[in-house]
Amino acid sequence: xxLFDKFQPLKEAYAALTAxxxxxxxxxxxNILSPTIGLIGDREIVLAGTNNYLGLTFDEAVISAAKNALxxxxxxxxxxxxxxxTFGPHRLLEQEMAAHYGMSxxxxxxxxxxxxxxxxxxxxxKGDQVFIDADCHASIYDACQLSGAEIIRFAHNDPSSLDRxxxxxxxxxxxxxxxxxxxxxxxxDIAPIDEFVEVKNRHxxxxxxxxxxxxxxxxxxxxxxxxxxGVLKEADFLVGTFSKSLAGIGGFAVSDHPDFDLLRVAxxxxxxxxxxxxxxxxxxxxxLKIISDRPSLRKNLWENAHRLHAGLKSVGFELMADxxxxxxxxxxxxxxxxxxxxxxxxxxxxxNLAIPPGxxxxxxxxxxxxxxxxxxxxxxxxVDCFAKVAQLD
Amino acid sequence: xxxVDQKLISEISExxxxxxxxxxxxxxxxxxxxxxxxxxxxxxxxxxxVEDKYDISIPINLLSEVSTVGQFAQVVAxxxxx
Numbered sequence: 014x015x016l017f018d019k020f021q022p023l024k025e026a027y028a029a030l031t032a033x034x035x036x037x038x039x040x041x042x043x044n045i046l047s048p049t050i051g052l053i054g055d056r057e058i059v060l061a062g063t064n065n066y067l068g069l070t071f072d073e074a075v076i077s078a079a080k081n082a083l084x085x086x087x088x089x090x091x092x093x094x095x096x097x098x099t100f101g102p103h104r105l106l107e108q109e110m111a112a113h114y115g116m117s118x119x120x121x122x123x124x125x126x127x128x129x130x131x132x133x134x135x136x137x138x139k140g141d142q143v144f145i146d147a148d149c150h151a152s153i154y155d156a157c158q159l160s161g162a163e164i165i166r167f168a169h170n171d172p173s174s175l176d177r178x179x180x181x182x183x184x185x186x187x188x189x190x191x192x193x194x195x196x197x198x199x200x201x202d203i204a205p206i207d208e209f210v211e212v213k214n215r216h217x218x219x220x221x222x223x224x225x226x227x228x229x230x231x232x233x234x235x236x237x238x239x240x241x242x243g244v245l246k247e248a249d250f251l252v253g254t255f256s257k258s259l260a261g262i263g264g265f266a267v268s269d270h271p272d273f274d275l276l277r278v279a280x281x282x283x284x285x286x287x288x289x290x291x292x293x294x295x296x297x298x299x300x301l302k303i304i305s306d307r308p309s310l311r312k313n314l315w316e317n318a319h320r321l322h323a324g325l326k327s328v329g330f331e332l333m334a335d336x337x338x339x340x341x342x343x344x345x346x347x348x349x350x351x352x353x354x355x356x357x358x359x360x361x362x363x364x365n366l367a368i369p370p371g372x373x374x375x376x377x378x379x380x381x382x383x384x385x386x387x388x389x390x391x392x393x394x395x396v397d398c399f400a401k402v403a404q405l406d
Numbered sequence: 407x408x409x410v411d412q413k414l415i416s417e418i419s420e421x422x423x424x425x426x427x428x429x430x431x432x433x434x435x436x437x438x439x440x441x442x443x444x445x446x447x448x449x450x451x452x453x454x455x456v457e458d459k460y461d462i463s464i465p466i467n468l469l470s471e472v473s474t475v476g477q478f479a480q481v482v483a484x485x486x487x488x
Binding site for chain 1: 445453457458
């Protein structure tokens with residue numbers, strides 16, 4: 014008997030997946046030259062799977078903010094938010110994020126994963142019910158498990174499926190929290206948040222929207238899909254990450270609930286982990302300002318998204334959703350997808366390999382994320398490389 | 407096993423036809439993962455279908471104890487009574 018015996022099937026599947034050369038889950042870039050170019054050895058790779066939607070990781074003002082914070086506050090915080098890990102920038106970012114959303118409270122977390130863990134497992138407990146979209150991220154599933162609440166799953170992006178499940182629970186008096194995402198990370202499909210708002214209002218449930226992949230790219234101010242659907246104020250809790258459009262590391266949650274700040278002393282994933290470094294927080298503050306000041310970034314992002322979507326379609330791929338900053342191609346089965354992933358990397362393009370059970374509907378995908386910083390030439394190069402993949406058996 | 411349970415297992419077996427790619431005979435002892443090669447996500451998707459057929463809710467917390475069709479039928483039967 015060995016503790017690792019249970020992982021034998023995983024070991025075999027992983028070995029089969031990596032037999033073709035590269036390891037899709039272990040790529041290391043030796044250098045990053047820009048938001049869209051990385052180096053493996055001395056080979057330039059076009060980055061098309063890094064969720065760097067607005068391409069701000071090398072922005073001059075963002076880098077300068079990080080450097081200044083390093084000089085002023087040192088490297089790490091060496092503590093949790095409730096001990097010595099709250100610095101001025103954490104407080105300032107929370108105030109700015111709340112103002113940005115026009116809401117009364119914002120909390121900053123160390124990662125997006127911990128934001129979900131804190132909000133969901135902080136708000137819901139034994140005796141409560143959480144209703145989650147089937148395609149919600151692993152962090153939401155983990156958070157629900159941790160909460161001890163009853164977890165009821167509804168069909169993906171289907172307000173009527175949620176409606177039926179809430180109806181079955183109307184007679185009980187538990188608190189009900191509905192959780193959806195704005196933009197889903199695997200297929201790149203968008204949630205009808207306005208329709209979910211109508212359903213949750215009718216059943217007197219709370220709604221949490223995770224805008225991890227949609228913050229920065231959707232809505233007039235870039236606040237996400239809830240803003241884009243015109244129902245920002247009706248979402249009870251909005252969660253997001255700093256590690257995508259905001260070019261840092263961390264997560265946030267905003268709400269107008271008068272007691273929302275109680276999570277600071279109730280949410281264990283907020284209380285018992287080290288806080289984000291001041292440099293990462295200052296990066297996020299700088300990026301947040303840029304997102305407000307430069308709506309042209311969103312325009313570039315969407316032009317690139319449409320260009321890539323149309324390009325991949327034109328070379329014969331079945332795509333999982335309408336154009337969005339996430340463009341996912343269906344490769345049929347895991348081994349074919351892994352082979353294609355290797356060909357792409359050898360050709361100079363990095364995308365994400367996504368296979369079951371990590372994908373909805375057992376799909377095997379090559380998942381691209383588009384950046385505002387991609388040039389038209391880079392998008393066309395990505396499409397040309399995919400065209401080679403389309404020729405594979 | 408009671409007659410009602412047998413009827414339920416037979417209905418569940420019928421609903422499982424889309425996942426039963428090898429076309430094996432489904433009994434109460436059929437294991438979702440080992441016999442049907444169905445992963446946890448596919449099981450949860452199957453649960454959605456069962457919930458709507460019987461107009462019940464099956465919290466996914468309960469699925470951690472479910473490996474076989476018979477165990478699943480017991481969860482369904484309990485939810486129908488509740």
